Amino acid sequence: MDDVIIIGGSFAGLAAALQLGRARRKVVVLDTGQPRNRFAGHSHGLLGHDHKPPLDILAEARQQLTRYPTVRLVNARADSISGIIDNFFVVTGEGESLGARRLILSYGVADQMPDVPGFAESWGTSIVPCPYCDGFEVADQHWGLVWSGPPSHNYVRLYHDWTETLTVFADGHDISPDIRADLARRNISVVEGRIAEIAHHRGRITNVNLESGRNAGVDILFAHPRNTPSARLHESLGLATVNTPFGIALKVDDRRETSTPGIYAAGDLANPAMASVTTAISQGATAGISAQQSMLV
Ligand SMILES: Cc1cc2nc3c(=O)[nH]c(=O)nc-3n(C[C@H](O)[C@H](O)[C@H](O)COP(=O)(O)OP(=O)(O)OC[C@H]3O[C@@H](n4cnc5c(N)ncnc54)[C@H](O)[C@@H]3O)c2cc1C
Numbered sequence: 059m060d061d062v063i064i065i066g067g068s069f070a071g072l073a074a075a076l077q078l079g080r081a082r083r084k085v086v087v088l089d090t091g092q093p094r095n096r097f098a099g100h101s102h103g104l105l106g107h108d109h110k111p112p113l114d115i116l117a118e119a120r121q122q123l124t125r126y127p128t129v130r131l132v133n134a135r136a137d138s139i140s141g142i143i144d145n146f147f148v149v150t151g152e153g154e155s156l157g158a159r160r161l162i163l164s165y166g167v168a169d170q171m172p173d174v175p176g177f178a179e180s181w182g183t184s185i186v187p188c189p190y191c192d193g194f195e196v197a198d199q200h201w202g203l204v205w206s207g208p209p210s211h212n213y214v215r216l217y218h219d220w221t222e223t224l225t226v227f228a229d230g231h232d233i234s235p236d237i238r239a240d241l242a243r244r245n246i247s248v249v250e251g252r253i254a255e256i257a258h259h260r261g262r263i264t265n266v267n268l269e270s271g272r273n274a275g276v277d278i279l280f281a282h283p284r285n286t287p288s289a290r291l292h293e294s295l296g297l298a299t300v301n302t303p304f305g306i307a308l309k310v311d312d313r314r315e316t317s318t319p320g321i322y323a324a325g326d327l328a329n330p331a332m333a334s335v336t337t338a339i340s341q342g343a344t345a346g347i348s349a350q351q352s353m354l355v
Contacts, residue, residue: 060084062349063148063158065136065291066165068093069335070325072119073342074162074349079126081350086156087129088136088148092288094166094326095191095335097182102191104335112335136165139291143320160349163292163316163323164342167285167305167333176256177281183261185279189213190334192278193220200224202266202276204253205231206283209303213280214246225276227266229253249274287327297321302330313348314341322349 062078064071067089078085093112095101101112123129135151139161148156169187171178177185186192200223203213210226217224226233226241230252233241241248249268257265257273265273285305292299298309298317308328310316316323322345325338 060086060156060158061353062086062160062162062346063088063136063146063156064162064164065139065148065289066163066325066327067120067131068116068164068166068325068338069119070166070327070338070342070345071162071164072116072123073339074164074322074324074346075123075129075131076119076126077343077346078350079123079129081347082128083350083353084128085130086158087131088134088150089131090135091133092166094169094333095182098186098191099183101335102194104339115335136289136291139295143318146320159320159353161321162342162345162349163308163321163327164325164338164345165288165291165327167326168288169283169285172253172283174253174256176258177253180256180258180261180263180279184258184263184277185256185281187280187282188334189217189220189280193217196278197221198223199277200275202227202274202279204229204279204281205233206281207231207303208234208237210282211237211240214241214244217280218244225249225274227253227274227279285326292316292323292327295321297323300330314345315348315352320352 061083062085064087067087095112100109107115138149141147144159197220201221202225204227224246226248251268251270254269255267267273299306300309307330308323310328314322324341324345326333
């Protein structure tokens with residue numbers, strides 16, 4: 059039996075494995091190699107790794123973990139989990155059964171692409187979710203924002219640090235008169251109607267085409283599609299969740315323990331606030347240390 063099985067070996071999971079490996083705990087990391095930002099050419103904002111391809115950052119982290127003989131990285135999907143503290147079981151897609159005293163869930167979330175031609179193809183290149191990740195590179199250009207409800211209003215003020223040229227795409231949403239008045243005061247134009255297609259060249263937007271036949275050009279489009287956990291393993295154990303504007307997240311305490319003793323969660327899967335590589339790494343390290351300290355004799 060291992061000490062910890064980590065499900066999801068990206069930024070959060072590998073950060074947990076690093077702390078546990080340094081504490082000489084026996085760890086297995088299961089991973090299917092689909093980090094959320096794999097569509098982006100570069101990852102931004104991670105100290106020491108700014109403007110590097112995300113897969114390069116992960117490859118370097120995996121390489122550094124080979125120093126730790128008690129850490130085993132396995133390319134496999136976790137298919138099911140069961141058990142209780144000190145006696146958890148995980149079955150992989152290949153049918154291998156693994157046992158551990160603690161579990162760390164770090165399998166991330168998957169963004170649900172809308173059924174709009176060109177959207178998925180442009181995701182990560184010229185349709186992006188986060189100005190801290192991609193804003194600097196397109197500062198002072200013409201930004202678009204796909205409205206997804208009243209919380210979208212907060213982005214309007216936020217984006218002003220990067221650009222003064224913003225177009226809002228209502229995309230079928232009713233925008234209230236008071237919000238419209240604020241947008242007008244800020245000289246932000248609102249394009250009505252639903253988006254029918256993103257015209258693009260190799261992921262670079264050339265036009266946003268509307269169902270009405272109208273089109274509008276922007277340099278970059280910010281959008282916040284809903285997301286779902288990348289696996290449903292937490293459901294089988296009935297772990298508590300919280301609702302966020304973008305989807306659900308696992309509920310955790312300060313030590314990143316879920317509602318079930320012995321199961322910890324880190325990264326986007328359990329981060330209702332601001333998803334980022336930096337946050338995922340921090341939470342993963344906390345989960346790893348918490349799991350280790352919970353096993354002290
Ligand atoms: C387009 C885009 C660009 C972004 N750019 C940036 C940026 O520049 N800077 C920044 O800080 N953040 C950026 N982010 C956010 C960043 O991608 C996430 O915050 C970060 O990837 C979260 O790390 P994580 O370890 O929680 O999850 P993920 O990185 O999503 O990793 C989850 C891992 O779990 C694996 N997995 C899933 N199910 C299973 C299973 N059943 N068994 C085993 N493994 C499984 C997956 O294959 C994956 O490897 C961006 C996000 C997007 C969508």
